Amino acid sequence: MAKNNQKKELANMEENFPQWYTDIIRKADLADYSPVKGFMVIKPYGFAIWENIQDALDNRFKETGHQNMYFPLLIPETLLEKEKEHVEGFAPEVAWVTKGGDKELNERLVVRPTSETLITTMYGKWLNSYRQLPFLYNQWCSVVRWEKTTRPFLRTSEFLWQEGHTLHETAEEAQEETLKMLDIYREILEDYMAVPVVTGRKSPKETFAGAEQTYTVEALMHDGQALQSGTSHNFGTKFTSAYDVTFLDRNNEQTNPFQTSWGFSTRVIGALIMVHGDENGLVIPPKIAPIQTVIIPIQMNKEGVLDKAYELRDRLKDKVRIQIDETDNSPGWKFNEWELKGVPVRIELGPRDLKNNQAVLARRDTGEKITVDLDELDEKLIELLDQVQENLFNKALEHRENRTSAANNMDEFKENLEENPGFVRAMWCGDQACEDHIKDETGATLRCIPFDQNKEGIEEDTCVYCGKHADEVAYFARAY
């Protein structure tokens, strides 16, 4: 809707990455600020990206046997308080409803910051026997967490997400579910969003309030900062025992079921911007691009140009999300505009192309142009979209690998973070004091203990901070 979305107005991403990020959001028309501080409006182009992510995720949830439900927005204060760690984690950041219509409420209600408390309560009402298990449910909704400093998509006081909540007969099944859903997040990020991730478990300090173990998918942004892009939690029986949820098991005994939850939010749109964007604007991987291809007619008043554009659009529209830019802006202006919006492939079509029965395809990721015979356009275009998708992933992976270093002591750790900001792989003894000291001294937090315990470049089994024996490699980074 904005009128002057031209890339020359973007901040230089190498010099001022935060400003570049904000510029992209405004100029590619992804989101806007609302009258309430910290709450954002997601505009059509940003929302269409979210819809494509939602579709991909929702399909995978359903393929793996999950069903959607809807649980209420408001949760009574007493319910929130039943699980001690959980209420301590969330109470400081919830919005309180104290009045309904013209009456003060007898009991305050919180706007859901997450729904474990309510959903566990309802599951307790429904569950009787092991024959009903597993419960495999999910909901798409918005949640509110009162944030002090906010940035569009990355950290807002309200965000959209899905929260899956499951119950299982055994600890093994709950663990399997926790990891299965984490892997679906990895798949959506890597295969759809072309965002490579490190998967692993969180340290106890970074574990979700009330969970036994949190697992995470961590992505690395262009500026070398990490972004937690999805989490999956194994609760064991911590909530089900606190909320007194039991079932009659195979031995005819009343037992607490094992529980998981997992969430993925609009925050990942921030990752998308910061992983693929460049000095010309947004770059969207074809699989989730609202517009995969835009046709730019050149000299569109010349006979046959627009007609051919319509013909191509109609021929391609069942295979590709495609549109024509018929506005009366100049071709150059349009090139800039659609580059800014990150459309993966542009088709240029002018009178000379018509004469030669050809079109020019321009890739957003590399800028490369190829001339294609119109008879082969469909297959070439689809091939090119696949190549763009693959190249974006490979570029992001290469960037992450270049920005991942090993550190054997704190001097190396600090030097790496300074000279080549990104992930630092280092041994960690498991002591929270070391984790805290590292954060205080470097600003880097422990992102995860990765499943892949590759020790390349690591010389000894000693904690990078305290020097005591350490069994595991951890990933550290400054993070959003």
Place this chain on the structure above:
Amino acid sequence: MAKNNQKKELANMEENFPQWYTDIIRKADLADYSPVKGFMVIKPYGFAIWENIQDALDNRFKETGHQNMYFPLLIPETLLEKEKEHVEGFAPEVAWVTKGGDKELNERLVVRPTSETLITTMYGKWLNSYRQLPFLYNQWCSVVRWEKTTRPFLRTSEFLWQEGHTLHETAEEAQEETLKMLDIYREILEDYMAVPVVTGRKSPKETFAGAEQTYTVEALMHDGQALQSGTSHNFGTKFTSAYDVTFLDRNNEQTNPFQTSWGFSTRVIGALIMVHGDENGLVIPPKIAPIQTVIIPIQMNKEGVLDKAYELRDRLKDKVRIQIDETDNSPGWKFNEWELKGVPVRIELGPRDLKNNQAVLARRDTGEKITVDLDELDEKLIELLDQVQENLFNKALEHRENRTSAANNMDEFKENLEENPGFVRAMWCGDQACEDHIKDETGATLRCIPFDQNKEGIEEDTCVYCGKHADEVAYFARAY
């Protein structure tokens, strides 16, 4: 998830329709009550119906050029107050957020009861020139309106809906949009949900707070009560002038744009239940049924029965939403269970059927059974699903026509309502006093002034209440 969903436990619908309604919701496992009074949980089977309705609607919105967005949940009190009629209409029924985290807020926020106030404000920020118009946007979300008496789906303090909000250059375009979206609601109700509707405009009294004109689709339930099933509003420039939204028009003058909004909610699931349900339970039209066909294996331990069931399911699953009931309940129990859940067609498959290469198809709507050669199963099943869809609409239409009467005076009016509860068609002078008196004396409200001004059975152009001259026929009914 419930264990004893058997139809014998349903209340008699002719004797106690409200109890029958509640029984259906519980036994077909559509929804449950939450710990906060008036707020419901929509369970997987109920939510899957909503997802199918959403899909159908969302496709039509997109086909007609609309895009989705997301606007925040919380609205500042001062914004709500800018349009006088609107705040008077909604203030008594909103939930107030007064505290965020541990701080009292400087300004109270309302949980959105509808989003005109916020969206109009944002539109004002974005709109500059007529070249940007129309704005054609929609959002899917939940809204909160504090209700005193609630019933699942029909009236709850929170419900799910979509709210479309558009801006236009001219009054004509806004009016065209208002009616186009109303017609999409009619189409979804009639063609997907098999619920026939009367379309028309609301009386000024029943018009949405702040709108110039509200249009409605009104359905008639089995018990003869009406249900408003979707509304579309033309605001003219009432909100855009109150919120000071202007654009530079073709004459280079700052002008207020013309505005519409339109909403359709989970309430229609109540209509679905009360229009099609019968003494055996729910009946779901195939186009929106989460499960269109269930295969019930008879003597499923006999060799080949389950294998054939799998084979048929796999053959059909891309054409029909189908599943097999493999539980160890008896076939009779399963028949009852799936009838209660309203699955449109049941396939019975036993050893004798296998021998004869056939299966039995049982229709949920009529109970009729036909035997079909397995080689012809696919086409026969699809044909049958189409017939069920059509028959449900025709039955509902016949019921509505039988329950629609004309009244020329208040004696006829009351007699009709008493003896054959439903819609009463009668002339109305346009005076709200007559509308109020009719309500006080009969409990019937003015549902709409229908587009179709059929005057069959109406003898004179005089108001059914005051006897003064009247130009128009109105539909009256008791309503949910």
